[in-house]
Amino acid sequence: MKKTGTLTPMMAQYYEIKEKYPDHLLFFRMGDFYEMFGEDANVASRILSIALTSRNKKEENPVPMCGIPYHAYKSYLNKLLEAGKKVAICEQLEDPSTAKGIVKRGVTRVISPGTVIDEDSLESHDFNILMSAYKSGEHYHICAVDTSTGDTFLQQQKYLEDSLAKWNPKEIISNIDLEIKNTGFYKISRNQHIKAVEDKVTGHFGVRTPKSLGIYDKELLYPLSYILNYLEDSFLEVSLKKPVFLTAENEVYLDAVAVNTLEVVNTSSDSENPSLYSILNRCNTAMGMRLLKKWLLSPSRNLGEIYRRQSIVEFFTQNSVYRNSIKDKLKQVYDIERIASRIVAERSGPRDLIWLKNSIFNLPGILNVLEEIRHPNIDDLKEGFDTLGDIYSLIENAITDEPPLNITEGGIIKSSFNNDIAHLREIKDNSRKMLARIEAQEKEKTGIPTLKVRYNKVFGYYIEISKTHSSKAPEHYRRKQTLVNAERFITDELKKLEDEILNAEDKLAKLEYDIFKSIRKDVRKEKDRIREVAGKVAELDVLLNFAEIADKYSYCRPEVGDFEEIRIIDGRHPVVENRMSEPFIPNDAFLDNSENNLLIITGPNMSGKSTYIRMVAINTLLAHTGSFIPAASAKISLVDRIFTRVGAKDNLAKGESTFMVEMVETANILNNATGSSLIVLDEIGRGTSTFDGVSIAWAVAEYILNKIKAKTLFATHYHELTDIPKINSGSRNYTVEVKEWKNEVIFLRNIIEGSADRSYGVYVAKIAGLPGEVISRSNEIMATLEKNEYGIDGLPKLAKKNRKSPRTEKIVEPFLVFEEHPAISELKSVNINDITPLEALNLLNKLKETVKDE
Numbered sequence: 001m002k003k004t005g006t007l008t009p010m011m012a013q014y015y016e017i018k019e020k021y022p023d024h025l026l027f028f029r030m031g032d033f034y035e036m037f038g039e040d041a042n043v044a045s046r047i048l049s050i051a052l053t054s055r056n057k058k059e060e061n062p063v064p065m066c067g068i069p070y071h072a073y074k075s076y077l078n079k080l081l082e083a084g085k086k087v088a089i090c091e092q093l094e095d096p097s098t099a100k101g102i103v104k105r106g107v108t109r110v111i112s113p114g115t116v117i118d119e120d121s122l123e124s125h126d127f128n129i130l131m132s133a134y135k136s137g138e139h140y141h142i143c144a145v146d147t148s149t150g151d152t153f154l155q156q157q158k159y160l161e162d163s164l165a166k167w168n169p170k171e172i173i174s175n176i177d178l179e180i181k182n183t184g185f186y187k188i189s190r191n192q193h194i195k196a197v198e199d200k201v202t203g204h205f206g207v208r209t210p211k212s213l214g215i216y217d218k219e220l221l222y223p224l225s226y227i228l229n230y231l232e233d234s235f236l237e238v239s240l241k242k243p244v245f246l247t248a249e250n251e252v253y254l255d256a257v258a259v260n261t262l263e264v265v266n267t268s269s270d271s272e273n274p275s276l277y278s279i280l281n282r283c284n285t286a287m288g289m290r291l292l293k294k295w296l297l298s299p300s301r302n303l304g305e306i307y308r309r310q311s312i313v314e315f316f317t318q319n320s321v322y323r324n325s326i327k328d329k330l331k332q333v334y335d336i337e338r339i340a341s342r343i344v345a346e347r348s349g350p351r352d353l354i355w356l357k358n359s360i361f362n363l364p365g366i367l368n369v370l371e372e373i374r375h376p377n378i379d380d381l382k383e384g385f386d387t388l389g390d391i392y393s394l395i396e397n398a399i400t401d402e403p404p405l406n407i408t409e410g411g412i413i414k415s416s417f418n419n420d421i422a423h424l425r426e427i428k429d430n431s432r433k434m435l436a437r438i439e440a441q442e443k444e445k446t447g448i449p450t451l452k453v454r455y456n457k458v459f460g461y462y463i464e465i466s467k468t469h470s471s472k473a474p475e476h477y478r479r480k481q482t483l484v485n486a487e488r489f490i491t492d493e494l495k496k497l498e499d500e501i502l503n504a505e506d507k508l509a510k511l512e513y514d515i516f517k518s519i520r521k522d523v524r525k526e527k528d529r530i531r532e533v534a535g536k537v538a539e540l541d542v543l544l545n546f547a548e549i550a551d552k553y554s555y556c557r558p559e560v561g562d563f564e565e566i567r568i569i570d571g572r573h574p575v576v577e578n579r580m581s582e583p584f585i586p587n588d589a590f591l592d593n594s595e596n597n598l599l600i601i602t603g604p605n606m607s608g609k610s611t612y613i614r615m616v617a618i619n620t621l622l623a624h625t626g627s628f629i630p631a632a633s634a635k636i637s638l639v640d641r642i643f644t645r646v647g648a649k650d651n652l653a654k655g656e657s658t659f660m661v662e663m664v665e666t667a668n669i670l671n672n673a674t675g676s677s678l679i680v681l682d683e684i685g686r687g688t689s690t691f692d693g694v695s696i697a698w699a700v701a702e703y704i705l706n707k708i709k710a711k712t713l714f715a716t717h718y719h720e721l722t723d724i725p726k727i728n729s730g731s732r733n734y735t736v737e738v739k740e741w742k743n744e745v746i747f748l749r750n751i752i753e754g755s756a757d758r759s760y761g762v763y764v765a766k767i768a769g770l771p772g773e774v775i776s777r778s779n780e781i782m783a784t785l786e787k788n789e790y791g792i793d794g795l796p797k798l799a800k801k802n803r804k805s806p807r808t809e810k811i812v813e814p815f816l817v818f819e820e821h822p823a824i825s826e827l828k829s830v831n832i833n834d835i836t837p838l839e840a841l842n843l844l845n846k847l848k849e850t851v852k853d854e
Contacts, residue, residue: 009102011037011055011063017090017107024088025080029105031096033067034089041066047083048076071406077111078121084184086112110234113184114171117148117236117341119352124286124335125293127151130230131169132223133160135176143223144169147231147238148338149290150531154220155246159668165256166297173226188226194218197225204228204240213243239344239527252299252624253641257665261646262617263575264296276618279578280627282548284330287337287534288541295542299624301638306560309543309626311377314557316547317628323544325369329362330541336360337534343524350403350412350516353523356530357395363387363533366540381540386533391526398519410509412516421515424508431501435461438494448472453494461498462488546627553577555628558619559635566591566620566678566711570632573615574622577630585749586632589616591711593675596732598705600722601715602756603736605764608749610646610682612736613713617642617680639678639711643669646682659687663696670703677710683717694718705731722755823850 007015010030014037018026025044027034036044037055041064045052054062068076080087089111093104114130122128128148134141140160144153144167157163164172164180171184178185198210201221205213210221224243231238254264265277277296283289300306316323334355342348343356363385370382398417404410415422427434439453442463450466462480465473470487473479477489523530549555553574570586577584585608590596603609619629623636645665666684673679684700685693697718704712705728714721725731733755762778826847835843 021088024086027089029092035067115234125289129167129169132173132226134222141219145227150241152240152243154243161256165259197221200225237345258644261644283541283545285541286335287538291538292542295625308377312543313546317550329365332362333359340527340530353395360388360392410512413512424504427504550628558623564593567635568631572630574630587751598712598731601734607736609715613680640676643679662687673708673710675709679710679712681714694720823847
């Protein structure tokens with residue numbers, strides 16, 4: 001943005017800096033305010049609801065202008081970040097009082113939604129992901145970094161949407177153009193040479209080769225280098241943790257559809273409704289909350305790790321005294337993982353160090369409880385559990401217990417920590433006493449009762465004597481100012497004290513700031529130790545949380561292994577159960593790769609089919625996190641992926657109809673599922689005509705059963721599909737039990753073997769509130785359709801309302817339902833396998849006589 005015409009030096013400086021940050025709102029420091037000009041001012045004033053004024057109002061085209069106080073900028077900044085804006089903060093780089101000419105200014109920090117690390121700008125329970133994607137061939141090479149913690153994840157993906165659903169990134173960087181809703185996007189303008197990329201990565205992690213990080217696919221270096229460069233351009237120093245690789249070998253893959261339809265972290269229909277995460281989250285630390293979310297989104301396939309977690313959960317489920325004792329201490333632990341990141345980035349204040357100290361205070365107590373426990377896996381957890389005693393002592397000795405928020409105003413360092421601090425603070429804090437002492441001494445020496453020692457900003461400290469007694473002033477008093485009723489004087493002693501007092505506060509603030517930075521630097525050196533114990537605290541918090549949930553809601557420890565079966569006895573859906581006022585009806589489920597490979601589940605609307613199939617999927621997911629599950633008992637085989645195809649939706653932005661979305665999601669399953677996958681299907685083929693839908697659904701079911709052989713739950717209203725088990729081994733029919741009583745339908749929500757013959761859709765429409773006339777007509781039409789009835793004119797009887805008969809020209813009474821013709825009844829009673837040709841001829845003649853008068 002280059003402004004032409006006559007400019008003041010300050011505005012010329014503004015436009016020169018703004019030109020380097022065209023996509024950012026520029027906070028331009030002017031005294032006590034950050035000012036914004038031009039389009040920046042227009043945008044910011046709308047978002048922040050602040051007054052918009054203008055510079056050079058008398059000119060023909062005045063420049064829009066708005067400003068915010070620099071000392072309270074964070075609340076305004078947060079609003080801009082929430083609106084998806086990037087902000088460049090331009091500071092004064094020299095003291096305006098000593099600067100010659102225009103004050104030097106420069107951008108010292110660039111803040112965007114993905115690079116926020118300030119505690120008051122983040123959701124404590126959520127990630128703050130900056131993601132990069134390098135597209136090569138058909139695959140995306142993904143790097144996801146939580147800039148607030150340094151956690152780094154690498155993954156190769158075929159579908160970018162799956163990573164977006166998992167991480168919900170605030171910003172994304174890529175080598176190709178992307179259009180992603182509610183996510184900031186930055187495109188790499190040029191491809192870097194692989195050597196430069198490799199040097200960037202190895203330099204950051206301090207290794208000689210990417211192989212030391214476990215990176216053998218060099219294409220994964222590109223997205224990692226994108227992140228490092230972006231952070232560098234943002235003036236944000238983040239020490240990334242060693243990358244974690246997410247692969248099919250170590251995690252259960254959940255694609256975007258599964259994350260959304262199973263409502264793992266967010267509900268698909270209403271954000272206020274509970275999700276699996278919100279129901280399970282009883283963690284006591286922010287670190288535990290984030291780790292729980294990560295485990296739910298990336299369930300483990302490592303049996304050893306699953307067993308380890310289960311055994312710890314089992315112990316604490318059975319030992320509530322230990323559990324509650326540790327929980328009480330965890331409640332006092334702050335988010336030390338993010339505090340460590342702010343310390344590394346030199347964005348931490350003294351309160352961060354106090355929060356760290358107070359958190360460390362509870363670590364020995366946690367370790368003491370763990371030391372009392374004799375359990376092999378808990379022994380592993382407490383091994384290397386660092387209580388950070390040296391860091392506690394340093395902060396305890398140096399930092400005041402209630403330091404100010406601003407690190408440049410003093411009041412941070414304890415007087416006992418440094419002799420110069422003690423001396424300067426004594427002068428600053430006792431200046432009034434010192435002045436009062438001088439005043440008393442001078443009164444006594446001079447005998448002047450009206451003598452006072454005073455101060456103002458213009459003249460500093462002075463001795464004031466009324467006109468009546470001014471002639472008594474000693475010779476060493478030097479006259480400073482004459483007033484109507486008094487004279488003001490200065491002495492060498494008072495001048496010396498003035499210098500000490502006036503400079504003490506500035507000297508003290510500067511000295512305290514320097515000492516604080518030195519202490520912060522010492523703590524920064526221990527970042528790896530802090531992060532290590534933060535990880536242990538987070539894991540302990542999640543496992544205690546699992547134990548608490550299991551104990552409170554009677555969850556069982558599932559047997560997880562490399563076998564074929566998924567067997568759940570009295571399984572419940574944890575989210576649905578939690579929000580129900582009446583008791584949840586539990587159900588059994590049994591799947592394997594032989595006789596129970598495909599379960600066709602039929603039953604009425606609203607009877608619980610969807611809840612049942614999702615129950616199986618969610619409990620399978622939970623079992624892979626190491627959690628107990630809501631069931632009486634369970635045996636869960638390792639799965640590689642959980643697929644879902646549930647509900648009807650469209651994607652009009654991409655020109656995709658409901659049916660197209662349905663088919664795309666189905667194609668994804670058929671192309672990527674394996675015999676180790678779990679598939680949950682709810683209504684395939686409902687978005688098209690009945691014949692098309694049945695045909696597609698049948699073919700999909702057979703393809704999964706006979707070719708993929710994945711364990712599959714297939715809920716449907718197409719009763720024709722219940723014939724699949726008749727001609728395909730490995731499939732079975734199940735249905736939801738229903739009772740009809742006094743013209744009412746009772747859904748028992750109990751899954752039994754067998755198939756349904758009705759969907760009770762009209763009944764559901766009735767209880768939904770459709771007009772009675774519509775319900776009555778629906779029943780009549782349904783009865784006609786079910787009997788396959790046709791009139792003598794060849795038209796379906798339901799279609800004869802208000803039509804004229806070709807023979808009689810009479811109006812057929814509306815809503816008329818005919819009795820079944822005797823000839824049709826006769827035909828239905830005949831078993832053609834037991835009739836002779838002669839008997840068939842006689843029957844045909846009889847039927848002819850029956851209908852000849854029609």
